[in-house]
Amino acid sequence: MRIASSVLDLIGSTPLVRLNAVNRSEVPIVAKVEYLNPGGSIKDRIAVRIVHAAEASGELRPGGTIVEPTSGNTGVGLALVAQQRGYRCVFVVPDKVAEDKRAVLRAYGAEVVVAPTAVAPEDPRSYYSVSDRLVRETPGAFKPNQYANPAGPASHAASTGPEIWEATDGRITHLVAGVGTGGTITGTARFLKEASGGSVQVIGADPVGSIYSGGTGRPYLVEGVGEDFWPGAYDPSLVDEVIAVSDGDSFRMTRRLAREEGLLVGGSSGMATVAAVRLASRLGPDDLVVVLLxxxxxxxxxxxxxxxxxxxxxxxxxxxVGSVGELVRRKDVGGLADAGSLPAVRRDATVGEAIDVLRRRGGSRLLVLSAPQPVVLGEIAGTLDAHRLLAAAPGDSIEALIGPMPAFVGAAEPVAAARATLTAEESVLVLDDGRPLDLLTRTDLLAHASDDHEGTAP
Known part of the structure; x- marks a missing residue:
């Protein structure tokens, strides 16, 4: 009988499938479908090896607690292993992680702590720092630290790489994988480079803004990939090229994979596929591209x-015509190229500094940022209202005056959508491909309505 002794025996041996609809080149692209692991992701692979290594070293003892910062998938893998081994799990996730993914962690019996995304790694509120604090405060705690744990890359060198090599009969010429904590691409690349005598080319797919592709690490919306620091698990010498992919391109490809290829995957899979398609467009028919989903x-x-x-x-x-984006252009704000001129102030500003910005810019509201301009969506901490500023002393901090995040409206939406939102909100942030374009208030819409009236007058 073919019966697994536990759910952990179902990890690995995931299939490869050819991508047809989204790939228009003559170069075959095949996807390794890692959501068919029992925990739903490739992170199941590292969870088993990390826990076993910690047990062997004595770092994790019976009745212990696993504490880890994670975007969700590593947590699920660790929770699966913890179930079988009798451990408690506490996971710290950044607030950009979807509530659905947090619910999955809780469903497996884990405790979830949410930390802000838009802070530096060394900030005590970051999910890295919060996890360190919980380790110090929890008796018998073990932090797997996937960012530096050598068992992570080792698990992929022992399983993911060999599976790809065997499934392609050694014909693979290019591997494309998202670069996150670094373990997946490092371990898989290490095996494939050795098996092929160095001929397999390894391409990292990375969100625009991540440090791997030359960014500063400032926030992006794709989850589980990219970093704002260099993890110890990542070996850049094994990666031949890094292709940066925007949030918008990643998400649109993710939706295409579901609707055209029957593959319901996450945003990082869409990102990797975009990179694979771009790569394939400059290769030849004898090449074979494998992309990790x-x-x-x-x-x-x-x-x-x-x-x-x-x-x-x-x-x-x-x-x-008639869109919110057109309204912004008519305001002569300038569009994406001038996004740095959005009405905004740093969170550590004084009331007097914020009033100065309002005077220069005009208007009645400001965005509050946790980082310098240009404005990045993940770094908006809230808004400031002119009335509240004028009631405070110029030397006071603005911290106590920060209001809620503005509502969002897409640049392609009709002006009526912004108008409907502003019936209940004081301001609305216009976004184009996920990037802040302008902050609109009711005054802006009144001016727009006035302009339209004058333009149609006899």
Missing amino acids: PDGGRGYLGKVFDDDWMRRRGFLGTAG
């Missing part, structure tokens, strides 16, 4: 696969 899409149904979520962030449609 690290997780499934059920944890993203309320985000990437939700039309309203996509539209409000400017990922769907094109700004044309």
Whole structure:
């Protein structure tokens, strides 16, 4: 009888499938479908090896607690192993992680702590720092630290790489994988480089803004990939090229994979596929590209696969006549090239400094940022209202005056959408492909309505 002794025996041996609809080149692209692991992602592989290594070293003892910062998938893998081995799990996740993914962690019996994304790694509020504090405060705690744990890359060198080599009969010429904590691409590349005598080329797919592709690490929306520091698990000498992919391109490809290839995957899978398609367009018919699809899409149904979520962030449609984007252009703000001129102030500013910005810019509201300009969506901490500023002393901090985040509207949406939002909100942030374009208030819409009236007058 072919019966697994536990769910852990189901990890690995995932299939390869050819991509047809999204790949128009003559170069075959085949995807390794890692959401078919029992925990739904490639991170199941490292969880088993990390826990076994910790048990062998004595770092994790019976009745202990696993504490780890994670975007969700590593947590699920660790929770699966913890179930079988009798450990408690506490996971710290950044606030950009979808609520669906947090719910999955809780469903497996884990405790979830949410930390802000838009802070530096060394900030005590970051999910790295919070996990360190919990380790110090929890008796018998073990932190797997996937960012530096050598068992992570080793698990892929022992399983993912050999599976790809065997399934392609050694014909693979290029591997494409997202670069996150670094363990997946490092371990898989190490095996494939050795097996092929160095001929297999390894391409990292990376979100625009991540340090791997030359960014500063400032926030992006794709989850589980990219970093704002260099993890110890990552060996850059094994990666031949890094291709940066925008949030919008990643999400649109993710939706295409579901609708055209029958593969319901997460945003990082869409990102890797975009990189694979771009790569294939400059290769020859004798090449074979393998792209890793690290997780499934059920944890993203309320985000990437939700039309309203996509539209409000400017990922769907094109700004044309009668759109919010056209209104912004008519205000002569300048569009994306001038996004750095958005009405905004740093979170550590004084009331007097914020009033100075309002005087220069005009208007009645400001964005509050946790980092310098240009404005990045993940670093917006809230808004400031002119009335509240004028009631405070110029030397006071603005911290106590910060209001809620503005509502979002996509640049391609009709002006009526912004008008409807502003009936209940004081301001609305216009987004184009996920990037802040302008902050609109009711005054802006009144001016727009006045302009339209004058333009149609006899």
